[in-house]
Amino acid sequence: MEQKKLLEARGLTVEFPLAGHKKVHAVSDVSLDVMEHEVLALVGESGCGKSTLGKTMIRLQEPTAGEICFRGTPITGLSPKAFRDYRRQMQIVFQDPYASLNPRMTVRGIVAEPLETYHVCESKEATTERVVELLEAVGLTADHLYRYAHQFSGGQRQRVGIARAIALNPAFIVCDEPVSALDVSVQNQILNLLKDLQGRFGLTYLFISHDLSVVRFIANRVCVMFLGKLCEIGDTETVYSKPLHPYTRFLLDAIPKADPHQRRKERLLLAGELPSPVNPPAGCRFHTRCPYATEKCRTVEPQLQEVEGRKVACHIYGE
Numbered sequence: 001m002e003q004k005k006l007l008e009a010r011g012l013t014v015e016f017p018l019a020g021h022k023k024v025h026a027v028s029d030v031s032l033d034v035m036e037h038e039v040l041a042l043v044g045e046s047g048c049g050k051s052t053l054g055k056t057m058i059r060l061q062e063p064t065a066g067e068i069c070f071r072g073t074p075i076t077g078l079s080p081k082a083f084r085d086y087r088r089q090m091q092i093v094f095q096d097p098y099a100s101l102n103p104r105m106t107v108r109g110i111v112a113e114p115l116e117t118y119h120v121c122e123s124k125e126a127t128t129e130r131v132v133e134l135l136e137a138v139g140l141t142a143d144h145l146y147r148y149a150h151q152f153s154g155g156q157r158q159r160v161g162i163a164r165a166i167a168l169n170p171a172f173i174v175c176d177e178p179v180s181a182l183d184v185s186v187q188n189q190i191l192n193l194l195k196d197l198q199g200r201f202g203l204t205y206l207f208i209s210h211d212l213s214v215v216r217f218i219a220n221r222v223c224v225m226f227l228g229k230l231c232e233i234g235d236t237e238t239v240y241s242k243p244l245h246p247y248t249r250f251l252l253d254a255i256p257k258a259d260p261h262q263r264r265k266e267r268l269l270l271a272g273e274l275p276s277p278v279n280p281p282a283g284c285r286f287h288t289r290c291p292y293a294t295e296k297c298r299t300v301e302p303q304l305q306e307v308e309g310r311k312v313a314c315h316i317y318g319e
């Protein structure tokens with residue numbers, strides 16, 4: 001069966017102005033399809049623009065240039081009123097469950113807020129019933145209804161954040177580093193919950209993470225980002241079993257191995273520091289760190305091209 005596109009980003013660029021006519025080039029000319037019912041992981045080091053791209057895909061951040069389509073309809077230029085029906089289809093789970101929940105609201109208030117905004121239920125009682133359903137879907141109970149965020153553990157708070165995100169039956173959820181603020185022992189529980197909800201409700205996730213070991217567990221496809229640009233995108237197993245872009249290889253090498261002695265001699269070492277997004281390098285943005293960089297890499301920007309069943313932006317693979 002042919003998979004349909006849920007979201008399409010075309011030429012998305014996000015820049016943040018700074019003093020003195022400078023700007024942060026957070027996302028630069030990114031085109032990306034998200035397919036219905038998939039988990040697409042967006043990975044890269046912190047500061048690479050992945051969270052900005054995720055927020056822009058659901059218009060929590062307006063792009064400087066480019067277009068986003070939801071089920072074929074352009075949503076980029078819609079007024080807030082016209083966008084309202086699309087907004088409920090697109091939700092987000094934030095990284096920090098401590099900061100993303102209002103400390104003055106009870107759990108009932110937090111989870112009921114989107115239901116009340118969209119007048120989903122006919123009465124207060126019906127809203128409370130729906131909130132209890134949502135809490136149960138994320139592994140909490142009616143006993144938690146009138147507690148405040150500070151009375152929960154980190155994992156429980158993230159469950160509340162997830163209940164809020166699924167309250168309006170969305171099609172698409174941006175999961176922005178949803179487990180990185182949690183203890184390792186709790187991370188697996190939240191990942192299992194997200195995976196379970198995705199299957200039960202037919203959700204599509206853009207799963208943003210700097211941790212590639214987490215991504216392998218949950219994602220169907222993986223998209224690697226470096227300094228505002230996409231480097232490699234393909235099925236998770238294809239990319240993990242044979243990463244082609246030098247940056248993808250570096251990220252995968254950084255995952256702790258069961259036998260570190262065996263892996264050390266194959267390990268790819270990068271030069272220098274992460275360049276600044278205020279002044280990104282010309283040509284391939286990775287060239288200041290890449291051990292394979294040539295003169296061409298310093299001047300000509302590589303484009304994403306089909307190589308061995310995935311797309312890669314690297315001159316090593318010809319064009």
Ligand code: SF4
Pocket residue numbers: 245246247284285286287288290291292293294297302313314315316
């Ligand atoms: Fe390295 Fe050049 Fe490929 Fe960029 S294009 S990743 S600098 S080899």
